[in-house]
Amino acid sequence: MTNPTAAMLVIGDEILSGRTRDGNTHYLAGELTARGIRLMEARVVPDDQAEIVAALNALRARWDHVFTSGGIGPTHDDITADAVAAAFGVAIDHRADALALLQAHYDRAGQEFNAARRRMARIPEGARLIDNPISTAPGFSLGNVHVMAGVPNIFQAMVAGVLAGIAGGAPLLSQSLRVDRGEGEIAGPFADLAAAFPDLSMGSYPFVQNGAYGTNLVIRGTDPGRLDAAMLRLQALFGAGQ
Amino acid sequence: MTNPTAAMLVIGDEILSGRTRDGNTHYLAGELTARGIRLMEARVVPDDQAEIVAALNALRARWDHVFTSGGIGPTHDDITADAVAAAFGVAIDHRADALALLQAHYDRAGQEFNAARRRMARIPEGARLIDNPISTAPGFSLGNVHVMAGVPNIFQAMVAGVLAGIAGGAPLLSQSLRVDRGEGEIAGPFADLAAAFPDLSMGSYPFVQNGAYGTNLVIRGTDPGRLDAAMLRLQALFGAGQ
Numbered sequence: 318m319t320n321p322t323a324a325m326l327v328i329g330d331e332i333l334s335g336r337t338r339d340g341n342t343h344y345l346a347g348e349l350t351a352r353g354i355r356l357m358e359a360r361v362v363p364d365d366q367a368e369i370v371a372a373l374n375a376l377r378a379r380w381d382h383v384f385t386s387g388g389i390g391p392t393h394d395d396i397t398a399d400a401v402a403a404a405f406g407v408a409i410d411h412r413a414d415a416l417a418l419l420q421a422h423y424d425r426a427g428q429e430f431n432a433a434r435r436r437m438a439r440i441p442e443g444a445r446l447i448d449n450p451i452s453t454a455p456g457f458s459l460g461n462v463h464v465m466a467g468v469p470n471i472f473q474a475m476v477a478g479v480l481a482g483i484a485g486g487a488p489l490l491s492q493s494l495r496v497d498r499g500e501g502e503i504a505g506p507f508a509d510l511a512a513a514f515p516d517l518s519m520g521s522y523p524f525v526q527n528g529a530y531g532t533n534l535v536i537r538g539t540d541p542g543r544l545d546a547a548m549l550r551l552q553a554l555f556g557a558g559q
Numbered sequence: 560m561t562n563p564t565a566a567m568l569v570i571g572d573e574i575l576s577g578r579t580r581d582g583n584t585h586y587l588a589g590e591l592t593a594r595g596i597r598l599m600e601a602r603v604v605p606d607d608q609a610e611i612v613a614a615l616n617a618l619r620a621r622w623d624h625v626f627t628s629g630g631i632g633p634t635h636d637d638i639t640a641d642a643v644a645a646a647f648g649v650a651i652d653h654r655a656d657a658l659a660l661l662q663a664h665y666d667r668a669g670q671e672f673n674a675a676r677r678r679m680a681r682i683p684e685g686a687r688l689i690d691n692p693i694s695t696a697p698g699f700s701l702g703n704v705h706v707m708a709g710v711p712n713i714f715q716a717m718v719a720g721v722l723a724g725i726a727g728g729a730p731l732l733s734q735s736l737r738v739d740r741g742e743g744e745i746a747g748p749f750a751d752l753a754a755a756f757p758d759l760s761m762g763s764y765p766f767v768q769n770g771a772y773g774t775n776l777v778i779r780g781t782d783p784g785r786l787d788a789a790m791l792r793l794q795a796l797f798g799a800g801q
Contacts, residue, residue, distance in 0.1 A: 330762055333598045334731065335588030336777060337764065342603070346577030356575045358610075361584070361601040364762070368600075391743040392763040393750035433746030468765060489576065501633040504675030508635035520572055520606070521634040522579065523710060537576060 320486035320539070323349055324376040325359040328369055328387040328397050329467060332361050341386040341472045348476055353486030353539070354382070364388060369400035377404075377462050382483065384476070387467030389456060391433040398457075401464055402441035412440040415455055422453035447475045487539040492548045496555045499523065499530035506554050507534060514547045516540065562728035562781070565591055566618040567601040570611055570629040570639050571709060574603050583628040583714045590718055595728030595781070596624070606630060611642035619646075619704050624725065626718070629709030631698060633675040640699075643706055644683035654682040657697055664695035689717045729781040734790045738797045741765065741772035748796050749776060756789045758782070 325345055331337040342359045349356045357380055362368040369388075376383045388397030402409035415438035423430040437454040440446065447456035447463065449471055456465040456475045465475040496503060500523045511519040517538040524531050534555070536547050567587055573579040584601045591598045599622055604610040611630075618625045630639030644651035657680035665672040679696040682688070689698035689705065691713055698707040698717045707717040738745060742765045753761040759780040766773050776797070778789050 330760060331764060333588055335585060335592050338585040343577060343580040346575055350577050359603040390765060392746040393753055394762045434743035501676035504634040511635055518572060520636045522573060
């Protein structure tokens with residue numbers, strides 16, 4: 318069985334200008350990996366409809382799922398919903414169920430449900446709403462594209478909602494070994510081991526601690542028995558006392 | 560005068576699996592913005608030659624500069640240099656000046672300059688070396704592509720070297736105003752203001768603090784006088800006491 322694939326599309330000038338550091342991609346990556354969905358690609362694009370449409374159409378044609386983050390608030394720079402509608406070639410308008418959710422939310426808060434806030438009920442035709450338990454304004458899924466807020470706690474809540482409804486795959490497992498040697502010292506035998514386990518993915522990640530070089534060796538795959546077998550070989554090569 | 564443009568390409572399975580959180584894009588974004596170079600797009604791709612080549616060729620054709628991060632170490636999963644050579648259709652081999660740098664480095668450290676470490680002297684034909692003051696193994700620039708290490712402190716040192724040698728533009732300035740109101744309350748007048756200053760970019764970034772909604776309003780542009788004028792209008796609309 319092959320694992321489903323996914324891409325992440327982060328939308329927002331604030332990421333590209335360096336004002337904000339994106340953390341949603343890292344969060345999504347961990348959640349997908351735990352569910353056996355492979356994150357194959359991530360992109361960041363500005364608040365520009367043509368850029369969003371081009372990236373969305375490239376990604377949704379290629380991967381099983383596309384997750385987006387950002388641009389669904391009430392202000393003029395929130396253009397993601399319109400861009401998604403344009404990418405799919407469908408209409409977009411205020412939708413009754415989304416309006417009702419938001420009307421009730423602002424009534425409870427004693428705040429005016431003004432035109433800007435009504436913008437958050439603009440949903441492309443044919444989309445399914447994604448629940449927002451934090452601040453009500455919904456995300457939506459259209460085809461294989463899941464459109465979520467950029468604010469991290471809302472993004473995370475929406476991801477949970479989406480992942481509950483889509484099929485995962487065999488969990489993507491990993492095991493790692495920390496070696497107190499530089500990468501260049503272990504690269505040869507490590508490459509040989511990787512060649513002996515072509516069904517696993519092996520990576521090495523160098524670090525410096527207290528002035529000394531070290532390397533984290535990571536083995537990834539879906540078969541726990543194969544991971545154990547490779548880890549035994551790895552420990553025999555580089556484990557404590559070797 | 561228009562500002563030069565750039566893209567970032569992060570290379571590495573460990574980012575997409577969620578093992579490592581990329582911080583290099585955020586660092587580069589800040590450095591570029593300070594020098595008046597616009598970061599237009601960022602991508603993350605896996606350690607896969609076809610994926611790296613496709614992304615590199617798309618990005619280098621479109622933007623003035625492409626910065627890459629990751630995949631230039633000594634292990635079998637470090638395939639960036641070969642992928643860059645393939646993308647440009649040039650040869651790649653061990654280069655004498657890079658070999659000499661590394662040989663001297665390992666001689667000083669009393670470590671063997673083995674085949675794995677020699678891999679780090681593989682440089683595509685026609686490239687210029689990027690100095691690595693931290694661990695010696697160089698990055699390189701080929702055409703408009705700047706290839707750097709993924710380890711953050713080495714990446715940062717290499718970025719400094721590259722940016723010293725390329726032309727910037729008028730600094731991209733920003734001013735921001737923190738407003739203790741939700742986005743939905745200020746979106747209407749904020750959109751009108753943005754329309755009155757089409758030469759500036761205006762964004763709004765909501766937050767929640769102690770249970771209350773607030774918004775950071777950010778104005779970006781290159782003309783300090785225009786930024787000041789817009790900020791005066793913004794303060795009149797939403798500043799303390801309004």
